[in-house]
Amino acid sequence: MKQETSAALAPPQSYRVPFSGVGYRYSAEDKDAVMQAMDSSVTLTQGSNQVKFEEKFARFIGVPAAFATSSAAAAFELSAILMNLSPGDEVICPAHTYCASAYPFARHGVQMRWADINRDTFVVSVESVKSLISERTKAIIAVHLYGLPADLDQLREVANQANVLLIEDCAQSIGAKFGEAETGSVGDLAVYSFQSHKNISTLGEGGMLTVQNPELSKHVAGLRHNGHRPFVRSDSRYWYPAMSDVGFDIEGVWPHNFCMGEPQAAIGTVLLDHVAEINSKRRSRFLYSQEALSAYPELVFQTIPDGRTSSHHLLPFRYDGYNYGANNHDFMERLVQQHLIQPATQYYPLNRYELFAASGNGEADVPNTDEFFDNMVSLPFHVWMPDLDFRYVVESVAETAEHLRAHGGSWARKATQ
Ligand SMILES: Cc1ncc(COP(=O)(O)O)c(C=O)c1O
Known part of the structure; x- marks a missing residue:
């Protein structure tokens, strides 16, 4: 790991796997x-x-x-x-x-x-x-x-x-x-x-x-x-x-x-x-990630209840890393700095935005929303990403979870000081 401080490091010049990308490549x-x-x-x-x-x-x-x-x-x-x-x-x-x-x-x-x-x-x-x-x-x-x-x-x-x-x-x-x-x-x-x-x-x-x-x-x-x-x-x-x-x-x-x-x-x-073919490719990637990361219960992915079929638009998870002294900032920093993978946090709770707060819509009692946003990581999930890159994302997530289990993280340490 290249850093152990909680001051944000400069972003890399370029990512091996960027977050944004078109959802689909045209034939x-x-x-x-x-x-x-x-x-x-x-x-x-x-x-x-x-x-x-x-x-x-x-x-x-x-x-x-x-x-x-x-x-x-x-x-x-x-x-x-x-x-x-x-x-x-x-x-x-x-x-x-x-x-x-x-x-x-x-x-x-x-x-x-x-x-x-x-x-x-x-x-x-x-x-x-x-x-x-x-x-x-x-x-x-x-x-x-x-x-x-x-x-x-x-x-x-x-x-x-x-x-x-x-x-x-x-x-x-x-x-x-x-x-x-x-x-x-x-x-x-x-x-x-x-x-x-x-x-x-x-x-x-x-x-x-x-x-x-x-x-x-x-x-x-x-x-x-x-x-x-x-x-x-x-x-x-x-x-x-x-x-x-x-x-x-x-x-x-x-x-x-x-x-x-x-x-x-x-x-x-x-x-x-x-649509069916695109969603099915997304679904197989989702299932692959669930299988590959099943040893890490601190990575809490979206539960899909019986009878519902997702279009798997994005791949977010909540990182419950507090038992290991780490939080989602530690997770994302390692993905970025060590693996050159660009994650995102989304979606900022709407009541916190100035647009809504300043228009009299800032009141909310939404503890699950707050908990999720404050602990979440969204992974790059473009469907046209080569399989090799997607496997690399999943392996890097596993490596990051292992690393934080062993060492904790500086963002979490700072937050508890
Ligand atoms: C959940 C949700 N609602 C609405 C929109 C707005 O879509 P559009 O950009 O087509 O206006 C988006 C787009 O990102 C979205 O993700």
């Missing part, structure tokens, strides 16, 4: 679909590729309607608009998730009520959600974090009893299942992300909103695309201004432009055929 077939859409002489937006992608996506998930968007955050913003929120309303969301699961609701002036996670599954705790339901609750956000479905049976029941919407955040969970149900098919609304790091990406950005209720879904196309709708006209002229009217889909609610382009929709359509 020639994927690229062909993009080229074909690029060569279209008709349109690069709002065309047949979007229609195809949306129809195929809705069938894939098993929902009546899907709307392609520029991002999951945009899909969440559309959800918030559809909910007709007013100040004083409350939305329940786990504190342990990415900020975009929550800020589209906070933007509308609602009070965010932060739910805790389950200590074993790292996804939202149903008990915690129940304890936060009030007369003012408008929705529960079920985030399938790291690709593991939250308990959709119970959350559906809680939402039904409280007569509030259940919104699924499937940004990380494409292809994950609760029983036989795809994530996104149980909630009233569901949001997906195809951003660069996700299991499938529509060229860097992209999202999808699925909607069960036709009374809500009829508003989405206009709200997403500048309020456009056909002119209602009594003659045969088609050359009205810009060939379409604009208006309010919901009285008084201004539209956005949250559209996805045609080349993105074209590649999304092709990638849907590969």
Whole structure:
């Protein structure tokens, strides 16, 4: 080990295994679909590729309607608009998730009520959600974090009893299942992300909103695309201004432009055929890591309850190294300095961010969230990483656990001084 101090060392010039990386590498077939859409002489937006992608996506998930968007955050913003929120309303969301699961609701002036996670599954705790339901609750956000479905049976029941919407955040969970149900098919609304790091990406950005209720879904196309709708006209002229009217889909609610382009929709359509194969590669790597690291119970990985199928988007663990006088900073420092592997800590509890604290959303009683964030390590987990590199990551994790068992760590020593 090159150091024994708790002062952070400079990061290496380059990593053997960096944390970030695209979630998936495109094949020639994927690229062909993009080229074909690029060569279209008709349109690069709002065309047949979007229609195809949306129809195929809705069938894939098993929902009546899907709307392609520029991002999951945009899909969440559309959800918030559809909910007709007013100040004083409350939305329940786990504190342990990415900020975009929550800020589209906070933007509308609602009070965010932060739910805790389950200590074993790292996804939202149903008990915690129940304890936060009030007369003012408008929705529960079920985030399938790291690709593991939250308990959709119970959350559906809680939402039904409280007569509030259940919104699924499937940004990380494409292809994950609760029983036989795809994530996104149980909630009233569901949001997906195809951003660069996700299991499938529509060229860097992209999202999808699925909607069960036709009374809500009829508003989405206009709200997403500048309020456009056909002119209602009594003659045969088609050359009205810009060939379409604009208006309010919901009285008084201004539209956005949250559209996805045609080349993105074209590649999304092709990638849907590969979700099972991509997730299965991720699953075999997850299982390999569990087997290889089973001798280290201080590395607590996400428990996958029976009947749930994860999309294995990320590979985090809680490091319970206190018996060995070491903590997650010791773990990460050794991964970085000794093995040139770049880990990450995620997700910063949302209530701790200035964005939420300064907007009156800083209160939370989330001990499992705090414990997890303060002790967690997230490993690089790109699916295109060569097998050799992934084995190297797993071996380095084992070596680090052994080393800290024998020597403890300076960050933990400093923390107890
Ligand atoms: C859990 C979760 N929700 C929402 C989002 C937002 O997705 P997008 O970047 O497509 O807006 C992300 C993206 O990282 C995410 O991980």
